[in-house]
Amino acid sequence: MKSSSDGNHGILNRQISHSSHRQRSNVHLSSLRVRQLELQRDEKSVNACVAFAALQPDKIDDAADQWLHINEKSQLEEMKFDQRRMSFTSGRVAAKAALIALTGKGFAQGFYLDAGVFGQPLVQGLEEHVQVSISHCNQWGAAVAFWEGHPMGIDLELPSEDKNEVMLAQYTANEIALIEASNLPKDRACTLAWSVKESLSKVLRTGLMCPLNVYEIESLSYEEGYGTAIFVNFAQYRSVSFQFGSMQCAVTLPKRTVWLTPHEAFTSSPDSYEKFD
Secondary structure (H helix, E strand, O other), X not given: OOOHHHOHHHHHHHHHOOOOOOOOOOOOXXXXXXXXXXXXXXXXXXXXXXXXXXXXXXXXXXXXXXXXXXXXXXXXXXXOOHHHHHHHHHHHHHHHHHHHHHHOOOOHHHOEEEEOOOOOEEEEOOOOOEEEEEEEEOOEEEEEEEEXXXXXXXXXXXXXXXXXXXXXXXXXHHHHHHHHHOOOOHHHHHHHHHHHHHHHHXXXXXXXXXXXXXXXXXXXXXXXXXXXXXXXXXXXXXEEEEEEOOEEEEEEEEOOOEEOOOOHHHHOOHHHOOOOO
């Protein structure tokens, strides 16, 4: 499997060069990281890509001109609040970067993400059987692109002591015991559990519209830089959680799929990732 440094950025640059804007495609991003996940199922490789994108706050419209399809730009124009505009655009950039790296096809403005009846992203215009899951945190957008036959979900959260009590009030007694038994700081352990649940909800395409105990965590383990969660009601899935800079990221995937991606791919600061000026 190739990482982003082995060629995914080359794919991105070649594909997005078809844009009507001839500037460098990443000129309005403060950071972009694309990584092909190393996954295996039944001794066969499974292809999936993750991407993280951060925008310069004053360059949302410029980034949109280079990355967004006309349908997405129309949606952006209807948004009044800067944070919502930032989240929408950074999420779309991350999703398109991951999809282009996964398929080796398309260019940023040539396809778009529509919304399903539950708000889930639907890839339109790539003519491939691929889908994507998206998350947002401050100026960051995160996405995992995957083939439809191998569903996945992603969530990105920023730990905060101010949120601890709110989150703990939503957890079961077993989940609270798991959080207290972990060696992580309380705010990070609480956030890890939350991001795990939300990433599962995205695989199920329910969002957090069900009682949170439906997504109850049965067990949490920590090994080689990752937290791994198993679920009470969805034994066919597991979630892998890791630190991304100051944030906590969780990716949920089919339980029997083996995660081989080294944690070093994510645990360095986002500031050390490829930056584009």
